[in-house]
Amino acid sequence: MKMTRRSLIQKATGLSALLALAPQLVVAEEKRRARGGDSKAAAAGPLGYPLVDPAGNAGKAVNYVKVHADLKDAKLKTERQGMAWDQQNCANCSFYKDVGSKDGGKVGTCTIFANQLVVEKGWCSSWNKKA
Numbered sequence: 001m002k003m004t005r006r007s008l009i010q011k012a013t014g015l016s017a018l019l020a021l022a023p024q025l026v027v028a029e030e031k032r033r034a035r036g037g038d039s040k041a042a043a044a045g046p047l048g049y050p051l052v053d054p055a056g057n058a059g060k061a062v063n064y065v066k067v068h069a070d071l072k073d074a075k076l077k078t079e080r081q082g083m084a085w086d087q088q089n090c091a092n093c094s095f096y097k098d099v100g101s102k103d104g105g106k107v108g109t110c111t112i113f114a115n116q117l118v119v120e121k122g123w124c125s126s127w128n129k130k131a
């Protein structure tokens with residue numbers, strides 16, 4: 001095959017375009033792989049979500065505790081919506097939805113902690129009596 005100057009320029013232009021697209025292709029591949037990771041998490045369902053960290057910013061913002069009795073602030077231990085503080089926990093909170101067991105305890109999703117799990121015996125200051 002005879003290589004003309006025109007065909008050489010066309011090939012070089014195509015190669016340049018491919019090289020220019022390379023970073024975008026790498027990013028697209030990374031996104032595709034990330035989606036693959038998401039689908040694995042989705043396949044695991046909500047039980048694949050991490051537990052809310054009481055020491056994390058979101059947990060601290062609402063005084064979340066994994067164990068009800070661990071709450072230190074006595075001012076928060078008040079009756080709410082006709083229920084004594086001792087009886088309030090995630091399991092009887094309207095924001096809680098049981099999803100099963102994890103790490104030896106019952107856990108569920110909570111409306112205020114997206115894509116994370118709370119322990120059914122936990123509590124936070126956003127507790128709202130389940131209807």
Ligand code: SF4
Pocket residue numbers: 064089090091093094095096109110111112118122123124125126127128
């Ligand atoms: Fe638990 Fe309800 Fe607080 Fe969520 S809002 S952490 S379910 S008490």
